[in-house]
Amino acid sequence: MTSTLSRPAPAPAPVPPTQAQAAPAADPWHWSVTGASLLAVLAAATSLNGVVEPWTWLPPVVRTLVPVLLAMALTRTLRLSAVLAPLAGVLALVGTLTAQFFPRQSILGVVPGPGTSLQLQRLLAQAEETVVSQVAPVLPGAGIFLVMCAALGLIAIIVDLFAVTMRMPAASGLGLLAVMVAPAIVKPNGVGMFAFLATVMAYLLLLAVAQWRENRLASGGAQASSGFAGRSMIIGAAALAVTVVLPLFVPGFNSGAFPQGARLNVWGNATGLNPAVTLGNDLRNPTGFGRIAYSTNSDSPLYLRAVTLEDFSGRRWEPDQRIGDRDRGVTEIGEERGAPEDAPEAQTVFTRITTQSYASPWLLAPYSPVGISNLLGTWAWDPANLSILATDGGSTARQRYLVESRAAELTRDGLGAIRPSDPDAVPEIFTQLPDDTPDIVRTTTEEIAGEFVNPYDKALAIQNFLRGPDFTYSVEAPVDGGYDGSGMDVMARFLESKSGYCVHYAGTMAVMARAAGIPSRVAIGYTPGSPTGNTEEGPEGTELREFIVDSRNAHAWPELYFEGVGWVQFEPTPSRGVVPTYAQQAFAPVGPRADDTDALNPGSLPDVTGQAGSTAEGSDAADNAGANGASDDARPVDGLLAVTGIALLAFLPFLARTARTRSRRRAVAGTGAFADTDGAATAAWAETTEIAGDYGYPLQPTDTPRTFAGRLARDAALAAEPATSLARLKSAFEYEEYAGHGAGIQVPEISSGGLRPSATMARPTVLPRWDDVDTLTRALRSGSSRRTRIRARLFPQSLLNRFRSSVRR
Template sequence: MPLTTRQSVALSGATLLLLLVATSALAPLIAGAAWWWATAFTAVTVLGAGAGLRALRTPPSLVPPLEVVALLLALTLLFGGATSFALIIPTLDTFDEFLGLAEGAVRTIEQQSVPAIPVPALVFALAVGVGLVAVLLDLVVQTVRLPALAAVPVLVPVLVPGLFVESGADAITLVLTAAAYLLLLRVDVRVRRSAELAQEDERPDSALVTAPRRRPIVSTAGASMGLAAIGLVAASVVTAVTPSVSSSFLLGAGGPGTMFARGVSPYVELGRDLRRPDPVPAFSYVSPDADRPYFTLLNVERLEGDLWTAEERAVDGDHTIDTMPRPDGLAEDVLVEPRELTVQIGQVRTAWLPLPYPTAEVRGLRGSWFWDDGSLTVRSVDATTLGQRYDVTRLAVQPTVDQLRAAVEPPAGSVAPATRELPEELPAIIGETAATVTQGARTRYDAAVAIQAYLRSSEFEYSEEAPVDDGYDGGGFDVIAEFLEQRAGYCVHFSSTMAVMAREVGIPSRIAVGYTAGTPSNQRVDGMVRVDVDSHDLHAWPELYFEGVGWVPFEPTPGRGTVPAYSRPNAGEQAPGVVPTAPVATPEATGRPDGDPDRSLAGPTGGAGALGPGWLGGAGLVVLALLVVLLPAAIRVGLRATRRRGIRLGPSPADAAWRELTATAVDLGVDVDERRTARALAAELGARPAFAEDGDGAGALLRLRDAVERERYGRVRHSTASADAPGGDRAGPRRDALAADLATASRALAADAPAARRVEAILLPRSLRAAGRALVGRSVPRGA
């Protein structure tokens, strides 16, 4: 039944209220309220457009598509920016912008934990989702006229929190959503009843005035409340029983020792773990004394809003970890020493593998693990680190100060564009500080050392609590500006600040998130020491790119980790061209003892262990390689023997001889068409020079042709078999003649082929391809 404009607007208003209230159920997942206003604008635009179209008497079938157009215009206004025409008309560049936002939304959903920072990409995804739900709600409420079904799309935002937080959606929000759903049902009852009464008034007997037939309000309200109660109970039960993602295998298990569970928000999770009152064991490793590297989990390169994110790269199935490539930008003249260590994971469960950068090889892992381009970080597609034990060959890169000073501007394409990017508008204090600190620096290396020395100076204080107390925790540009004002923070703030200041002076940068070297135990065997790493060792540090050396770590956080020798002020003036291999250690700020028994060691006393006698393994590899090379030839020999046995003992000796001759021709490069008869093939082979010059070969070929034709097409197909029965006089001589003719014709074929082709026919026989096709059921030449 048609609705009046007033009735349609009433339903649209109730639908809008239901959607806005239900969308607020996402509040536990997302920080702030700006995202809600963006989704509210989208919902108002879509449902308002639907109400307006109906007021203009637009055909009902056109309303949903035109609402999608309205959604597109709203998204263009909110997110299109300068790419749009007149702010609301999308262009091709607008769609490119939307595609980039969609990709960014995938990254931020994967990498953030709750409450998520509402970066533009995430808000865009929310606006698109709410807009599509609005189109669907309007369709079921007004076009299909089944408002009870509105509970289905509304359950989407109501149930999503239960997937990420243990408590699910807020109870008050559930009650309000149920109330809004009740209101929608009540409005629909009144609208439907009003339409029915209007139809009654338009009947021919409408002149008769009677009292309107209305149902008791208690009855209609009771039905509405019953339906709303069912929706409320269903939402509450499903939300309560839906398991949190903290127990999901795909995103990691919650609880102590979890690294970046519920997606990846490196800085938020890192700060939380650093502030744990009691450290949680993470992993241990065994290495030579004084070989104490940092362990990287992942690199973050792109700053989107207030969140550093990893560059999204699809897993490449060819990037297996048995052998990893040489690091980007590392020249051959830089000293690199391979060193061995063994890692035993404790309570860390993540898809990223703790590894020193750079690593050349990883052995002993369970599951499928792959390395990423550029960063050489390792992640799994079907396993986690929990309980893993693996051996690592790491590369200890030891550049000299002169090599770092000689680094030139990196050419285009040498590093990911994200490692250079800065927004057009930065807080002024960042650029001013970078210019002041690096004033007088002769090279990029000197500028990097100056930035590190400034951040490690007495002007800054290491504090894990000050950023939280003063409201500037995180790594965004505004946070960096506030950090430079307050000058108190922890590794997140120091690493972010150095990375951004390095980009400000033209040095590509990224941030490594992982663990410092840990604390050595008292267990030492044959120069090897076990080092324990726990949650207090979680750390973030910047890596800067120098052409010819590659990605070089720095340590700007005071009181944490170790300062690389090449990055100390005046390092190059102590001994030109020589850099000590042992890093200078600094006291740690997490309650660890200032005295470290390994800090007094002059340098690494061990490297990669000497391998034992390997001649047996080498010989085995040689034998295996020979077997692989000779395998096709061995298979061909077996097939030839089978066919010759068929000549001697089989029921169709001529056919066996002809198939072997055809296979020999294929091996020697003759193009054998499966559709050609034996007579046609014999004519083609007989025209070759070897048969023209060799009468014996030509005669043998013709006799084989005649024999196979008689056997295949003769009146008695198995006459040969009968003659070959026990006591047959011609059994032996006939079969011997076929074998002799086959040998003669095969020699003629070989004589007509070049020497290289004859060798190929032995080692890589082409006829095996036809045999392989036969195994999978494809048609093959009869003679093959």
């Protein structure tokens, strides 16, 4: 008579001498972990869409990562030293980079040869220029791809090293996080929801595969339980679903780099204006950065200009540095190309600028500068547009310099008397329109300005059209509409939607002006900013009034050329900047406000023409309507995401339960009989007890298989075939659990009177199949109410019990 139900330990089988001295078992499962590492790095790399042109990075990255991880996996297959795996990866990385980017300088196509170092310097310089001068997404190029492939290749080596060699898969997430840091810095809305979800799911897959490998290694290669990996996937998926759904309902979760929100700024406040028109990113930053203080004696609101854009032929508009055409030294700056010999009377303006944290290779100065003093570094100016650029790698950071400039006295009557300019008055770059100029640009220009002859009348008609009631100022609408940036296609989308910010207004007016026969360019810089009330003494005893600007004052405006006068500034952007007196409508009073720091809330700004009453209110209403419209447009998307997230949360238990059932079904149906499948009867019995618990017949901690089966048959009123199936499942489990592979064993029986003498358990003569589990499940389902059936399917109690307890069934 036995006193315990513990399973006796089988006697150890004798080990042949040759087997005892054999080498450790091979590890073919490391290939799966390496494959999961590849998928994880590629998933994290999807966040690079928006940093470079979408998916252009994929072919070179795949050509880099596959050989690197393949070399590391082959090293492990050959069972070489663990130290050689990362070394093989590095050598493979060098080889694949050489084959892709230095084929002419290579030896045998994969070994760096003579000239590789020089070509490397050229590509790195090209990548640096791309980062400095281009707006994201940058155009694909060999230099930027080289940097990306090298960085992702090293990260893939690190991820694989942690996940496979060191068997620390959780730590590999640091490598995936490193991939997403750059997009979080560069992209205006963080890494993006798609990239975030893809990376997290790939990371969970990597953890699950690594755990599966550990189970196989621990069991000597036998089929092992994947319960731990399954629970990890369930917990991770639930956390991911909460991450997606929570920001849609809780205020305050709409900023941050992961997965979306405000751009991450890891460089602090030492950030300058990107001349490649990334102004939308700056304007969407509610705190502002890149603080600049300037003092001036100008009587009119002063714009600080950094650079101009004049080439409108590309997919995006960028400044032409024209290094070879620049004149060195800025102590004295000569005449601008195209400037009239008999210039109108001009006022001398002194402006002292303190850049503080603002850093840029382009120098800020009022238009048009004639001399700059107290400036550190080597600088050169461009006779074509008077832009000033650092030529020694320096920047404007922590500079304090004095600019002397000329401000022409312009009037409506004077500009209105100017006839169309001579085609040769300015370089051709200022008049060219590309062949792909959208028809809407030309037709709209003809409708608005076609009836006028003089350039001034045409320019004023275009400006008034863009500042009209049909257009609204918005920094978010271009992002939502997918036309944020520059380029002819962007201008066409802007004219259709009639909502955008300064880049769109300035660029559209410049393009329409060229279509009307007026030379044009786009200036990039800052609006006048906010007065501090402080003053300081300037040259020749002048009094300089102090102003403050930051990234929220970043601005773009058009400059149009008038023969005999030169380049003239206009302001087509509503609720931003200051309309010059000569560009205001005849009925508009003079006296615009210079302070426009609240640029992120156009509705709160007074009309720049100084109008009050119904006109100003109408402008506010239009701006608010535009903002509300953008919000309303976004609500269906938010609602869809919310419904998707809630559905994902609701179906997680069902999916997890179904996955576990399928796993057990495969274990049982491996050979079709329990006799030849180790653990199959246990899997079938575990499914039986959990299904019974889901339908309201739970297994108690003190139950033996016989007591549980008896109670289930009685309470569920099982008869005929379901009862027979339950008996087969119980008998097979008892034999596998207590008899194992032995001949027979004494198993005690428990009755109402306590333990009674045990009987020898015989091997079951009829072995159950998974059909027995299905038969029992159908019987329990048919005997339950609809509410119980729904709860058992969507919210199975057994799933919760599995996490609460590890009681053996």
